[in-house]
Structures are given as C-alpha cells and as structure tokens.
Amino acid sequence: MSTAPRRTVLGAAALGVVCLSGLLGCSSGSGDADGDSGSPVLTGLATLAEDNDKGVVTYLDAAAARGLGRSGDKRFAVVGRPAGSLLNAYEPGPWAQHLKADQIDTAIDAQGAGHWEGSFDAAAVTRSLKANGYVSGDEDGRETWARPDGKGVALQVSGDTVSYSAPGTTRMSAVHPEDGASLADVEEYRRATGCLGAVYRADFNRFTSTEPVRLSALGQRAGSTGRNTEVLCAVVKDEATARRVAARLRSVVQDKAPRYDGTRVTVEEGEQPVVRTTVPDTAAQRPGRLLVLDLDLWMAVVKV
Numbered sequence: 001m002s003t004a005p006r007r008t009v010l011g012a013a014a015l016g017v018v019c020l021s022g023l024l025g026c027s028s029g030s031g032d033a034d035g036d037s038g039s040p041v042l043t044g045l046a047t048l049a050e051d052n053d054k055g056v057v058t059y060l061d062a063a064a065a066r067g068l069g070r071s072g073d074k075r076f077a078v079v080g081r082p083a084g085s086l087l088n089a090y091e092p093g094p095w096a097q098h099l100k101a102d103q104i105d106t107a108i109d110a111q112g113a114g115h116w117e118g119s120f121d122a123a124a125v126t127r128s129l130k131a132n133g134y135v136s137g138d139e140d141g142r143e144t145w146a147r148p149d150g151k152g153v154a155l156q157v158s159g160d161t162v163s164y165s166a167p168g169t170t171r172m173s174a175v176h177p178e179d180g181a182s183l184a185d186v187e188e189y190r191r192a193t194g195c196l197g198a199v200y201r202a203d204f205n206r207f208t209s210t211e212p213v214r215l216s217a218l219g220q221r222a223g224s225t226g227r228n229t230e231v232l233c234a235v236v237k238d239e240a241t242a243r244r245v246a247a248r249l250r251s252v253v254q255d256k257a258p259r260y261d262g263t264r265v266t267v268e269e270g271e272q273p274v275v276r277t278t279v280p281d282t283a284a285q286r287p288g289r290l291l292v293l294d295l296d297l298w299m300a301v302v303k304v
Helices: 040-045 062-068 122-131 171-175 187-196 239-255 296-302
Strands: 007-009 056-061 104-109 113-118 135-139 142-146 154-157 161-165 201-206 213-222 228-236 264-268 274-280
Touching: 040 056, 040 104, 040 187, 056 062, 062 104, 113 171, 122 135, 122 142, 122 154, 142 171, 154 171, 161 171, 187 201, 187 213, 187 228, 187 274, 213 296, 228 239, 228 296, 239 264, 239 274, 239 296, 274 296
Parallel strands: none
Antiparallel strands: 007 264, 056 104, 056 201, 104 113, 113 161, 135 142, 142 154, 154 161, 201 213, 213 228, 228 274, 264 274
C-alpha cells in the first residue's frame, strides 16, 4: 500500500478548476492520488483486462464532451470522439451505419479492444453483421459475433453496451477480466486516476516496470464556461525521479513561455510518487493540444 501522500508545490500560481454541473462529477481539490473506487475512469478501466496496456488506453465521457460542444463550439472535436479505430475507418465496418459515435455515452478503448456504453440498435447491428458473413457463437456464456475465418473484429452487442476485440488479442477475454486482473486493479493506473481527478477524457500510456516513469496520463477537465484545463500525471519509481521530472517540466514551461503560462507542477510523494502538471487552455486553444500539438511536456516525461 502507498504511504499517505505529502504534496509539495513546485510550480507557479494556483489554478482553480470548476466542475461542470450536470455533466462532470465534482472532485475535492486535485484528486486522491491513491485512487478512488467510485471514479468513473476506474469503472471504465475495470472493463479491460490488465494485458490491454501495451499501447495507449483512452477513457471518454462522450456524453459530457457532446454537452460541451452542443452550442456549436467545435473546440472539443479532437477530444470528443472515442479513440478506437472502429468508427474512424474510411469505409464503414460490417455494422454498416448502425454504429455511430453519437450513440456512445462512455467509451474505454485500448489497442485492439474496447467497451462502449450508450444506446444502440442491437437488432440492426446484428442483422448487418450477419449479412456481412459474421456468425453468432457462445464465448464464456456471452453471445459473440465473429467471422468463421477468425479475421476481423469480434463483437458483443446489446441495447446499451458494445464490446469488441480485434484479431491477435485474447478474443473477448480482453474485455472481461478476471477478478483482480483488470487495469483498474493495477496500482499505477489507480495512482494516475486519482491524480487526474474529475476528467471527461483520460489517455494513459504505460511504460515498462524498469522505466523511471511507470505510467503517464493526460486528462481533460472543463469548467462551466467551457474553459478547458489539461492535467498531465506521471507515476514514477521514486522521489528522486519525481524531483527530476518536475524540474524538467518546470524548465519546459519557462523555456517555452508564454505557451504554458499559468501552469502548475506539484509532486505527490509516497512509495509511487506522482508528478502532476495542470495546464490551462485559453478560449482560442483547442482542448487536447498537449495530446496532438504541444508535445513538449509529454516528451519531458518520456525522456527522463
């Protein structure tokens, strides 16, 4: 178990974050770096088996993201879509047009597997799958649609959930982890989730156990005015690494001024320290800029 964290402020002025009423749950302060069993992000991570962490894992509260952009504000377009590639292909999949991004309320996507919750036309989807050569079978007591040749994605579809697993994975066991063997049970993910706090999107990048940085995560928060704040959390091996990472991040903020003005860096100490960086966006900046454009802070964490 981790020791109780002691917070050391290393950055600039404090940054206030307002919860989005009706869309995002409020968290107290900056979040609990030891993890919160009631976290929607952890609930999403609990649907993926631990071996899904070979690439980026993304949680999205898609309903909240749609609410943020419902006034025609397209700033949230980059971070408002599920990260999985199923719905981003140039050609429609075997479900034709019966699976759409706007049907998804929450999504958790990994490299080749994922789980969505929302409102789906299960009958139309399965009819289309059947017409495209998919057959229904039983896998661990769950109806699963797959191609007889083993090619293509396997799916489990109901009116409120869609789970999928791509070829090369352990089929649908990727989205039905055994007790204690989900990503939510991995201490690094719990530490990072607690650090992020109340976010509508979180992108996790797992490193090997021998790396100084065990896991990094980038979260998106939005206030009631639609102003976005990006939270970058790095779970590291020890306090010396935490101090080194924090120093690198502060150096980037200073060297790239005024790009990251208002940024605050803190360290949550303990057996697995977490370095937390909060970066406010202006009204002119699109949420997700640390993910797709301003990569300096991400690289500062990766290159430790």
